[in-house]
Amino acid sequence: MTSYRYDYDVITQWIEPGEKVLDLGCGDGELLRHLMDVRQVQGYGVENDPDKLLASVNNGVNVIQMDLEKGLVGLEDGFFDHVIMSLSLQAMHNTLGILAEMLRVGREAVVSFPNFGYWRHRQSILNGRMPVSESLPHQWFNTPNVRFFTIADFDALCEMNGIAVRERLAFDEGKLVLDEANFLASVAVYRLGRNG
Amino acid sequence: MIAPQSVGVVVPQRAEFTTPLALRSGGTLNNYHLVYETYGTLNADRSNAVLVCHALSGSHHVAGTYADAPHNVGWWDNLIGPGKPLDTRKFFVIGVNNLGGCYGSSGPNQINPATGKLWGADFPFVTVEDWVESQARLADRLGIERFAAVVGGSLGGMQAMSWALQYPDRVGHVAVIAAAPKLTAQNIAFNEVARQAILSDPEFHGGHYYAHGVVPTRGLKLARMVGHITYLSDDSMAEKFGRSLRHGRNTYSYDVEFEIESYLRYQGDKFAGYFDANTYLLTTKALDYFDPAFEYGGHLPAALARASADFLVISFTTDWRFSPERSREIVYALLHNKRNVSYAEIDCPAGHDSFLLDETRYHKLLSAWFDRIEV
Numbered sequence: 001m002t003s004y005r006y007d008y009d010v011i012t013q014w015i016e017p018g019e020k021v022l023d024l025g026c027g028d029g030e031l032l033r034h035l036m037d038v039r040q041v042q043g044y045g046v047e048n049d050p051d052k053l054l055a056s057v058n059n060g061v062n063v064i065q066m067d068l069e070k071g072l073v074g075l076e077d078g079f080f081d082h083v084i085m086s087l088s089l090q091a092m093h094n095t096l097g098i099l100a101e102m103l104r105v106g107r108e109a110v111v112s113f114p115n116f117g118y119w120r121h122r123q124s125i126l127n128g129r130m131p132v133s134e135s136l137p138h139q140w141f142n143t144p145n146v147r148f149f150t151i152a153d154f155d156a157l158c159e160m161n162g163i164a165v166r167e168r169l170a171f172d173e174g175k176l177v178l179d180e181a182n183f184l185a186s187v188a189v190y191r192l193g194r195n196g
Numbered sequence: 197m198i199a200p201q202s203v204g205v206v207v208p209q210r211a212e213f214t215t216p217l218a219l220r221s222g223g224t225l226n227n228y229h230l231v232y233e234t235y236g237t238l239n240a241d242r243s244n245a246v247l248v249c250h251a252l253s254g255s256h257h258v259a260g261t262y263a264d265a266p267h268n269v270g271w272w273d274n275l276i277g278p279g280k281p282l283d284t285r286k287f288f289v290i291g292v293n294n295l296g297g298c299y300g301s302s303g304p305n306q307i308n309p310a311t312g313k314l315w316g317a318d319f320p321f322v323t324v325e326d327w328v329e330s331q332a333r334l335a336d337r338l339g340i341e342r343f344a345a346v347v348g349g350s351l352g353g354m355q356a357m358s359w360a361l362q363y364p365d366r367v368g369h370v371a372v373i374a375a376a377p378k379l380t381a382q383n384i385a386f387n388e389v390a391r392q393a394i395l396s397d398p399e400f401h402g403g404h405y406y407a408h409g410v411v412p413t414r415g416l417k418l419a420r421m422v423g424h425i426t427y428l429s430d431d432s433m434a435e436k437f438g439r440s441l442r443h444g445r446n447t448y449s450y451d452v453e454f455e456i457e458s459y460l461r462y463q464g465d466k467f468a469g470y471f472d473a474n475t476y477l478l479t480t481k482a483l484d485y486f487d488p489a490f491e492y493g494g495h496l497p498a499a500l501a502r503a504s505a506d507f508l509v510i511s512f513t514t515d516w517r518f519s520p521e522r523s524r525e526i527v528y529a530l531l532h533n534k535r536n537v538s539y540a541e542i543d544c545p546a547g548h549d550s551f552l553l554d555e556t557r558y559h560k561l562l563s564a565w566f567d568r569i570e571v
Contacts, residue, residue, distance in 0.1 A: 050557050057564040064539045074528045
């Protein structure tokens with residue numbers, strides 16, 4: 001198994017025992033394995049990378065091969081209790097499309113992403129270099145990320161598109177950040193719902 | 197980990213059944229026999245049995261070779277054996293020739309016990325469900341209450357799926373590979389062309405060609421040729437043959453000119469030399485009839501509600517005869533029922549035939565899946 005990620009603890013808190021959970025970009029299935037073990041969820045991962053898909057099968061996790069850029073066609077409205085996307089939203093082109101799809105097939109969506117507005121990232125840019133950090137571990141020339149956005153950007157996107165932010169927790173490399181999250185947090189985890 | 201090995205020399209076995217088998221078609225087989233092969237050893241708990249179901253032209257000879265025919269290698273030999281994905285050090289693997297087949301089980305080319313003559317066209321129509329029923333009786337005979345897994349590709353995948361529906365308590369895992377929950381109209385259409393080729397061969401004699409000492413080889417050859425086109429992808433055919441000309445130029449004749457013609461004729465002739473035309477007819481009909489959702493108003497999720505096995509569904513990107521879309525229907529229907537299911541779409545250029553190849557990702561996935569099965 002790869003290293004345990006701290007956003008997993010937050011996500012786990014938001015999941016009730018026995019829920020139906022969909023994890024988009026599930027990687028090797030580590031989070032789902034964890035949720036199956038501690039929350040007894042009926043979990044499904046979605047992955048389009050054959051090596052990661054194989055790793056998920058090795059971990060005994062249900063995994064469906066699907067290209068998320070094409071949405072979640074075939075999955076039923078409101079079927080899942082939670083649809084999770086952990087540290088993958090920044091690597092998708094169709095940002096709004098996938099958010100809409102997550103809230104179509106799930107009662108709630110859980111999204112975590114690296115905060116490009118984190119002070120160390122800002123400092124790096126001021127020094128003239130693209131940021132490389134624990135939450136943005138790649139170099140500019142090999143990053144899988146295609147969308148670079150801040151917590152403030154994401155809040156605005158939700159506001160504009162009728163997405164309800166039910167809860168947000170922000171972290172500075174593992175430590176909870178209570179104030180000035182857009183400046184002090186490297187990663188944010190959101191619990192989202194549909195307005196109304 | 198050991199280097200993959202062959203299961204070695206195998207010997208087919210035969211089981212006789214005298215309890216009548218009622219068939220979906222309304223017919224009954226009062227007594228019948230099945231030929232089968234096994235690889236590996238049934239464990240003391242009888243919990244490590246895996247049934248491998250064959251497709252249209254397959255047989256019970258799934259792995260290994262015969263002492264008197266060392267080049268007759270089983271049709272899925274690359275999957276089964278010590279150190280292979282379906283590892284016979286762990287599993288007890290069974291291959292059965294389906295009823296109506298032409299490799300030794302009761303079928304058109306076998307003796308009808310009631311008449312003492314070959315069945316020929318009088319052999320009753322058999323369905324996927326009938327095959328599963330007969331396989332379950334063989335399992336009873338072998339003392340296997342529950343299969344660790346039932347696996348199959350194409351028509352074999354349909355049998356694996358049907359196992360999960362007919363005997364949900366008797367199968368723990370099901371692998372449905374390059375299959376579909378039912379054939380499309382286009383797919384049935386290809387089968388119909390194949391059947392018409394056989395039925396219209398003057399040497400078919402209403403299916404009683406054995407009595408006339410002839411074989412409708414021309415019809416069977418045509419049937420195989422049209423089938424073969426659909427098992428390959430446009431790309432693989434283009435890459436393998438392109439527009440290559442045997443003589444390097446047009447000869448303005450109906451002899452072989454393009455290499456693809458040569459290939460299809462060769463495949464057709466070869467097949468017509470060993471396969472039985474009546475079996476081809478029966479088996480394509482079994483393919484056409486398979487539609488577990490039919491009695492549920494076409495609602496596949498309702499049909500699959502009975503299944504309790506853990507599923508692995510695999511499709512191949514270039515398979516247009518059993519396309520990935522058809523496999524996804526199975527996946528979504530299982531998901532609807534909150535069943536455990538994993539699904540992979542293997543990028544392989546070889547079309548429907550991909551499921552028989554030892555493509556690395558495909559076999560790694562099967563290895564991982566079989567490794568997780570507790571016996």
